[in-house]
Amino acid sequence: xxxxxxxxxxxxxxxxxxxxxxxxxxxxxxxxxxxxxxxxxxxxxxxxxxxxxxxxxxxxxxxxxxxxxxxxxxxxxxxxxxxxxxxxxxxxxxxxxxxxxxxxxxxxxxxxxxxxxxxxxxxxxxxxxxxxxxxxxxxxxxxxxxxxxxxxxxxxxxxxxxxxxxxxxxxxxxxxxxxxxxxxxxxxxxxxxxxxxxxxxxxxxxxxxxxxxxxxxxxxxxxxxxxxxxxxxxxxxxxxxxxxxxxxxxxxxxxxxxxxxxxxxx
DNA sequence: AATGGGACCTGCGCGC
DNA sequence: TGCGCGCAGGTCCCAT
Numbered sequence: 001x002x003x004x005x006x007x008x009x010x011x012x013x014x015x016x017x018x019x020x021x022x023x024x025x026x027x028x029x030x031x032x033x034x035x036x037x038x039x040x041x042x043x044x045x046x047x048x049x050x051x052x053x054x055x056x057x058x059x060x061x062x063x064x065x066x067x068x069x070x071x072x073x074x075x076x077x078x079x080x081x082x083x084x085x086x087x088x089x090x091x092x093x094x095x096x097x098x099x100x101x102x103x104x105x106x107x108x109x110x111x112x113x114x115x116x117x118x119x120x121x122x123x124x125x126x127x128x129x130x131x132x133x134x135x136x137x138x139x140x141x142x143x144x145x146x147x148x149x150x151x152x153x154x155x156x157x158x159x160x161x162x163x164x165x166x167x168x169x170x171x172x173x174x175x176x177x178x179x180x181x182x183x184x185x186x187x188x189x190x191x192x193x194x195x196x197x198x199x200x201x202x203x204x205x206x207x208x209x210x211x212x213x214x215x216x217x218x219x220x221x222x223x224x225x226x227x228x229x230x231x232x233x234x235x236x237x238x239x240x241x242x243x244x245x246x247x248x249x250x251x252x253x254x255x256x257x258x259x260x261x262x263x264x265x266x
Numbered sequence: 267a268a269t270g271g272g273a274c275c276t277g278c279g280c281g282c
Numbered sequence: 283t284g285c286g287c288g289c290a291g292g293t294c295c296c297a298t
Contacts, residue, residue, distance in 0.1 A: 002291065059292075076292050078276080108275045110292070124293095149268060158293080165291055215278090215290070235290095255270070257289080273295080280287085 002075035004132075004163030005206035006217050006225060007059050010081055013220040014063070014102075015054040017083050022050045022097035023065075030091035033104075035112045042115055045069065050097075055119070058128045058162030062119045072114040072122065078216040079104065079111035107216060128162040132200055135161070137193040144184045144192055151187065151195075152180035153254035164199065167212060167234045170259045172199040174233045179265045180258050181251070205230065233259040 002010075023046055031039040046065065055062040055070075061081070063071040073081065085103025087093060092113065094102040104113065116122050135143070143161075147154060154160055155169040164172070173180050176198035178191060187195065211217060211225030214235065218224055232242060236259060237250035246263030 006291090074292080076274095077290070106275095107277070108290090110275060112293095147267090153269090156292085167291060212291090217291075255272095256291095269298085271295105271297080274293095276290100278289085280289100282285090282287105 002059060002077070002079060002217060003165035003168050004056075004059060005168070005203055005227065006211035007056055007061055007075065007163075008207050009211045009219055009225060010075075011054045011056045011061060014061075014081060014083070017220055018051050018096060018102055019053060020050065023047060023094050024097055025095040027090075027093040027095075029093070030106075030109060032109060033091055033106065033111055033113050035114050037115050042113075045115060046071065057119070057125045058131070058158055059165070060124060064119075068117070070116055070119045072112075072116055072119055072124075073104070074112045074124075076106070076108070076110035076112070078107040080106070080216065080218055081220055082218065082222055083220050127159050129158065129160045131162050132164065132196070132203060135196060137189070137196055140196045141187075141189050141192040144187055147184035149184055150180065150253055151178065151182045151184045152258055153256070154184050155199075156254070156256070163203070166256050166258075167214075167231075168199070168202055168206065170234045171231060172202045174260060174265060175202055177264055177266065179262075180253055180260050233261060235259065 026043045026047055028039045034042050050066040051063055052066050053064045061073040081104055083102045084100030089105045090103040091106050092104040096102055152169050155164045176195040178195055206227040209227040210219055212227040213224035214228060233248050236248045239248050241248055241261040241263060244263035246261055248259055248261055251258050
């Protein structure tokens with residue numbers, strides 16, 4: 001799933017695989033994915049430049065180019081970047097020097113590709129909250145103070161904290177023993193500390209296992225991410241909780257499916 | 267500030 | 283087998 005661990009996995013693997021390569025040709029099969037720029041302009045500005053590095057901001061991927069600009073890619077729900085790709089389901093293809101296409105696939109056409117002069121200054125990046133790894137327990141507790149909203153929808157708010165999505169919100173709350181519908185401001189300093197530690201640990205372990213491949217997500221190599229083996233609650237409604245023997249429940253919070261164990265999460 | 271709804275799309279699994 | 287429905291990881295926008 002393209003949340004922080006998946007996007008970070010894609011970033012690392014792309015950096016290994018395509019850094020230094022020149023983009024020799026671009027084939028656009030779905031121009032609607034290009035946002036704020038015409039197909040013609042995108043192709044003319046990007047063709048002939050080289051990939052100098054790959055960055056990540058929250059769930060946004062940034063492909064830096066030798067011309068000083070950067071391609072931004074948000075995978076949304078079903079986006080994939082694959083190298084080398086076979087072109088079978090590609091929406092956009094980049095032919096690289098040395099051979100092989102970097103393929104951008106996206107079954108649902110939700111993803112967004114842009115071109116920017118200064119990626120750190122685009123609205124999406126400027127509005128992002130801090131990365132979970134950069135927040136101290138004291139700061140995190142202060143961030144929750146006064147917030148009446150439920151903790152799980154708050155974790156999904158990218159302006160609150162960057163990178164957490166529906167899956168890792170559920171898994172982190174389970175690991176911290178906190179009910180997803182708790183008012184954010186009701187968490188004690190100890191509870192918020194447990195939650196921050198659970199978020200950090202869960203995301204890092206997921207990165208170590210190259211992310212979670214439930215449906216569409218794959219690594220640039222085409223391989224699946226392995227972290228699904230360690231999921232405790234996500235998409236496990238009706239299953240037995242491995243910790244207390246209770247039954248995993250699914251509720252709807254903020255319009256999103258929310259999985260948790262009523263026995264373990266208070 | 268918070269919550270709820272719908273929108274963007276395609277495709278899967280389910281019940282009938 | 284066919285059909286309609288609900289659901290899916292993200293984000294934005296509107297209304298209350």
